[in-house]
Amino acid sequence: MQRTTMLPENWWDLRAEAVTGKAAAQDAEALRAEIEQLRRALAGRMVIDQACGMVMVLTPCRRGPARNLLVDMARQCNTKLPDVAAAVVAAWEGEPLSRLMQRALQDALRRLYAEDRRCDSRLTGEPSGRGGP
Numbered sequence: 001m002q003r004t005t006m007l008p009e010n011w012w013d014l015r016a017e018a019v020t021g022k023a024a025a026q027d028a029e030a031l032r033a034e035i036e037q038l039r040r041a042l043a044g045r046m047v048i049d050q051a052c053g054m055v056m057v058l059t060p061c062r063r064g065p066a067r068n069l070l071v072d073m074a075r076q077c078n079t080k081l082p083d084v085a086a087a088v089v090a091a092w093e094g095e096p097l098s099r100l101m102q103r104a105l106q107d108a109l110r111r112l113y114a115e116d117r118r119c120d121s122r123l124t125g126e127p128s129g130r131g132g133p
Contacts, residue, residue: 044082051085054092059112069108076104 055066074084
C-alpha cells in the first residue's frame with residue numbers, strides 16, 4: 001500500500017519565512033550586541049578625552065604627552081586605559097586614587113618631565129646631562 005501526502009502549495013514559502021525569521025532574529029541580536037559594544041567604546045573614549053584634558057591642564061602639556069601619560073599609567077597598573085581615565089576623573093572629583101595608581105602617576109609624571117627637560121635642553125643647546133664625548 002502506497003501512501004501519498006499532500007503538501008500545501010506554499011509549503012516552501014512557509015519554511016523560507018521561518019528560516020528567514022530566524023536569520024533576521026540572529027542578525028538583529030548581532031546588531032544589538034554591536035551597538036552595545038560601540039556605546040561602551042564611545043563612553044570609554046569620552047572619559048579618556050576628559051582625563052587627557054585634565055592632565056593637559058595640570059601638567060601643562062599637549063594632548064599627545066597627556067595621552068601617553070595615561071597609557072603609561074595603564075601599563076604600570078595592568079589596567080585598561082578607560083579604567084585609568086575614569087579613576088583620574090574620579091580623583092579630580094574628590095575620590096582618592098589607589099596606591100598603585102598614585103605610584104604609577106608619579107612615575108609617569110617623572111618620565112614626562114624628564115622628557116620635557118631633554119627637549120628643552122636640545123632647543124637651547126645645553127648639554128642633556130648624559131656622558132660627554
